[in-house]
Amino acid sequence: xxxxxxxxxxxxxxxxxxxxxxxxxxxxxxxxxxxxxxxxxxxxxxxxxxxxxxxxxxxxxxxxxxxxxxxxxxxxxxxxxxxxxxxxxxxxxxxxxxxxxxxxxxxxxxxxxxxxxxxxxxxxxxxxxxxxxxxxxxxxxxxxxxxxxxxxxxxxxxxxxxxxxxxxxxxxxxxxxxxxxxxxxxxxxxxxxxxxxxxxxxxxxxxxxxxxxxxxxxxxxxxxxxxxxxxxxxxxxxxxxxxxxxxxxxxxxxxxxxxxxxxxxxxxxxxxxxxxxxxxxxxxxxxxxxxxxxxxxxxxxxxxxxxxxxxxxxxxxxxxxxxxxxxxxxxxxxxxxxxxxxxxxxxxxxxxxxxxxxxxxxxxxxxxxxxxxxxxxxxxxxxxxxxxxxxxxxxxxxxxxxxxxxxxxxxxxxxxxxxxxxxxxxxxxxxxxxxxxxxxxxxxxxxxxxxxxxxxxxxxxxxxxxxxxxxxxxxxxxxxxxxxxxxxxxxxxxxxxxxxxxxxxxxxxxxxxxxxxxxxxxxxxxxxxxxxxxxxxxxxxxxxxxxxxxxxxxxxxxxxxxxxxxxxxxxxxxxxxxxxxxxxxxxxxxxxxxxxxxxxxxxxxxxxxxxxxxxxxxxxxxxxxxxxxxxxxxxxxxxxxxxxxxxxxxxxxxxxxxxxxxxxxxxxxxxxxxxxxxxxxxxxxxxxxxxxxxxxxxxxxxxxxxxxxxxxxxxxxxxxxxxxxxx
Amino acid sequence: xxxxxxxxxxxxxxxxxxxxxxxxxxxxxxxxxxxxxxxxxxxxxxxxxxxxxxxxxxxxxxxxxxxxxxxxxxxxxxxxxxxxxxxxxxxxxxxxxxxxxxxxxxxxxxxxxxxxxxxxxxxxxxxxxxxxxxxxxxxxxxxxxxxxxxxxxxxxxxxxxxxxxxxxxxxxxxxxxxxxxxxxxxxxxxxxxxxxxxxxxxxxxxxxxxxxxxxxxxxxxxxxxxxxxxx
Numbered sequence: 001x002x003x004x005x006x007x008x009x010x011x012x013x014x015x016x017x018x019x020x021x022x023x024x025x026x027x028x029x030x031x032x033x034x035x036x037x038x039x040x041x042x043x044x045x046x047x048x049x050x051x052x053x054x055x056x057x058x059x060x061x062x063x064x065x066x067x068x069x070x071x072x073x074x075x076x077x078x079x080x081x082x083x084x085x086x087x088x089x090x091x092x093x094x095x096x097x098x099x100x101x102x103x104x105x106x107x108x109x110x111x112x113x114x115x116x117x118x119x120x121x122x123x124x125x126x127x128x129x130x131x132x133x134x135x136x137x138x139x140x141x142x143x144x145x146x147x148x149x150x151x152x153x154x155x156x157x158x159x160x161x162x163x164x165x166x167x168x169x170x171x172x173x174x175x176x177x178x179x180x181x182x183x184x185x186x187x188x189x190x191x192x193x194x195x196x197x198x199x200x201x202x203x204x205x206x207x208x209x210x211x212x213x214x215x216x217x218x219x220x221x222x223x224x225x226x227x228x229x230x231x232x233x234x235x236x237x238x239x240x241x242x243x244x245x246x247x248x249x250x251x252x253x254x255x256x257x258x259x260x261x262x263x264x265x266x267x268x269x270x271x272x273x274x275x276x277x278x279x280x281x282x283x284x285x286x287x288x289x290x291x292x293x294x295x296x297x298x299x300x301x302x303x304x305x306x307x308x309x310x311x312x313x314x315x316x317x318x319x320x321x322x323x324x325x326x327x328x329x330x331x332x333x334x335x336x337x338x339x340x341x342x343x344x345x346x347x348x349x350x351x352x353x354x355x356x357x358x359x360x361x362x363x364x365x366x367x368x369x370x371x372x373x374x375x376x377x378x379x380x381x382x383x384x385x386x387x388x389x390x391x392x393x394x395x396x397x398x399x400x401x402x403x404x405x406x407x408x409x410x411x412x413x414x415x416x417x418x419x420x421x422x423x424x425x426x427x428x429x430x431x432x433x434x435x436x437x438x439x440x441x442x443x444x445x446x447x448x449x450x451x452x453x454x455x456x457x458x459x460x461x462x463x464x465x466x467x468x469x470x471x472x473x474x475x476x477x478x479x480x481x482x483x484x485x486x487x488x489x490x491x492x493x494x495x496x497x498x499x500x501x502x503x504x505x506x507x508x509x510x511x512x513x514x515x516x517x518x519x520x521x522x523x524x525x526x527x528x529x530x531x532x533x534x535x536x537x538x539x540x541x542x543x544x545x546x547x548x549x550x551x552x553x554x555x556x557x558x559x560x561x562x563x564x565x566x567x568x569x570x571x572x573x574x575x576x577x578x579x580x581x582x583x584x585x586x587x588x589x590x591x592x593x594x595x596x597x598x599x600x601x602x603x604x605x606x607x608x609x610x611x612x613x614x615x616x617x618x619x620x621x622x623x624x625x626x627x628x629x630x631x632x633x634x635x636x637x638x639x640x641x642x643x644x645x646x647x648x649x650x651x652x653x654x655x656x657x658x659x660x661x662x663x664x665x666x667x668x669x670x671x672x673x674x675x676x677x678x679x680x681x682x683x684x685x686x687x688x689x690x691x692x693x694x695x696x697x698x699x700x701x702x703x704x705x706x707x708x709x710x711x712x713x714x715x716x717x718x719x720x721x722x723x724x725x726x727x
Numbered sequence: 728x729x730x731x732x733x734x735x736x737x738x739x740x741x742x743x744x745x746x747x748x749x750x751x752x753x754x755x756x757x758x759x760x761x762x763x764x765x766x767x768x769x770x771x772x773x774x775x776x777x778x779x780x781x782x783x784x785x786x787x788x789x790x791x792x793x794x795x796x797x798x799x800x801x802x803x804x805x806x807x808x809x810x811x812x813x814x815x816x817x818x819x820x821x822x823x824x825x826x827x828x829x830x831x832x833x834x835x836x837x838x839x840x841x842x843x844x845x846x847x848x849x850x851x852x853x854x855x856x857x858x859x860x861x862x863x864x865x866x867x868x869x870x871x872x873x874x875x876x877x878x879x880x881x882x883x884x885x886x887x888x889x890x891x892x893x894x895x896x897x898x899x900x901x902x903x904x905x906x907x908x909x910x911x912x913x914x915x916x917x918x919x920x921x922x923x924x925x926x927x928x929x930x931x932x933x934x935x936x937x938x939x940x941x942x943x944x945x946x947x948x949x950x951x952x953x954x955x956x957x958x
Contacts, residue, residue, distance in 0.1 A: 101741075112755070116756075
């Protein structure tokens, strides 16, 4: 009972607002409905009272003369008084507390009237108990109070002045009215329990309904979001299609020109075409990297490293890379520091540079007149110091209401932006995620027509023990790479190339020997260890996935054996975590397959000079998609006899491996198939057939995962591509 | 009045209605207990009127029940008397001779004589109905209100006078019926008990003042009925 009373007193305040609203609506509906039922009942009682008076006592007699009995007048007028107000309230003021209180009072007083009209018949007294039960239909315990009180007061008054009328004796105890009232309270207790139980059930139902509605709402939102995402992705694919086709057209078009008119074009023209092809390839690569980045970010797989790196170098390299683009557009591009420059900060230089390249590249893209200025400063007032980089442009600007949207994936400020300026709409989304991953933020301020400022904040780590960097005064605009990079000389460098792929080994050997290095080869980790024990190498290039002993184990054992020199990991995996895994094994550098000659030279150069130099090298050998049906040639300079031989050997090997691949597929040997695909993924790219990299990677993944249904497509693609290979 | 009244208006109207409802309750309740003062004759009556044409029983008490045949409130008196005489376990010796004196006007038709009050009264034990035209007998006893009962001992002494309902037309245990029962049982010596009577005015148009001395000697134009006397 105590719990019930507490429940009644709580007034449902511990419920959620939406549940309270539902309950309020439900109670309102119940109160109005019950008001109306009582209004009808009042009318019936009024008519019934009149009928009773007319039937039972139509006349009173004074001798032989009759008059209308006062009971009839009481039924008509008294009944009218009692019924009129409740009916009026039920019609014009339904659902209110006042209405049901008046109804409760009226109903009990009607009992009194009807009892009187019926001559005090005991049966009519049950009208009171019936009325109380009916009042419980309101599910409001308060309505029982006035009804009960009226009964008690009626009996109290009668007990004092007319005790016989209720107690049958003239000398009843003055407290006997309490006994009568107690019986009414007795019924009230049961009604109270029923009302509170009913209220509890209503609460349960409202909560259940609320949960269902919330679920339905969330489902609708999810459907809307999914539909929106679907539309956005469709739009993104359309943009991507455009973005991919543009550089592809450049690559294929100029390649076609070079193939067809090779003899008639000059060397300058040829160089220009090749540069265009290279730029297009790089653009395509950047595009694909963007897509991969956003995919990783969306899969929460964005990982950043935290190493000490010069912020000045990051910014100046960024400016250097994009200076050409700015110059081509005829706008200025410069940067400056507005604080002292720490020599290093703890961050991920690769990601920070990627972020700045995106922002500055965007700024250049959307600025037709004026300039783009990068302003950097260290804010160390807060608990954690931050590097703040502002990219200010005088471009077209962004409308205020679009400022939030531009950071969402696949969204650009305006569709017209896509049409006019291109882009996938991924750059800013990636940049924002990177800034957050680097412990900071990316925000934007803009005025349409006047320009935009993108503000990057990234954590720098503790700077208390970091010295300041003093940039050379004469540095123009900041291309420090061009200024400080010495040429990298591999002459006499002793290099051990460890790779189970014969083609890879040969090609790397060739590239290194061309630059003066002395190269020895090992086909697995165990052979490499044996050789390293006997011979001292300046650098070891270590493939990480090999038979007998893989690169991770080999590197660990070499380190355990006391090998101090640099070990550069070669891996066909492109995931971020691989780098850390290699470093944990003891590698000092990292190169992903297919091997880019530029990156190879740079990695070795950095390794042997302890990170103090970079190398400038010939063009890279980016993988380039091919036009369907066209012959596929190696991107390596096969005019070189040695390279031609390597490519030729690859093609021969590929023939046998291809047969083995088909046999493995037909026999269901997925492990063998995965190994062959892994070989193809690394070897083909290395010899300039990058078009095999993706299908081979897909094949390997599906074979390892046992996704049999998804194997035939990449296998078929590899077959088709292979048929088009020419030396 | 109901053109968009405010909550306060409804509250005031409800309060006024409450006053009116209390007025209704007071009206009905006061009417319920309203009685006429007993006549001077009844107040001073102590013995069987010598001029009465009714016959006093010699072997048992005589209960005289004055009724208005068409009085609705008297139904309750009849039922209550029925309960007293039949439901209280009176011995045969204690059962009184019951004379139902039904007062009717001179021009009373069947509607006056065939009423449920008369029918039910006539069924009471040892009952006989005496049609009291113009209320001559009633006037002799001083009865003015329907439902009045008078109990006389065989020696003519009055030991009870009044009604057996607690209020107008209201059945139920009450002091009047209890006193009547005590008097019937002769369990204790009682002074004459006068109880309030709730009912219509009897047809007592007979005026003794204008009647000559022969009135009492004149044969009654009423008639005795033995209807129900033997139950």
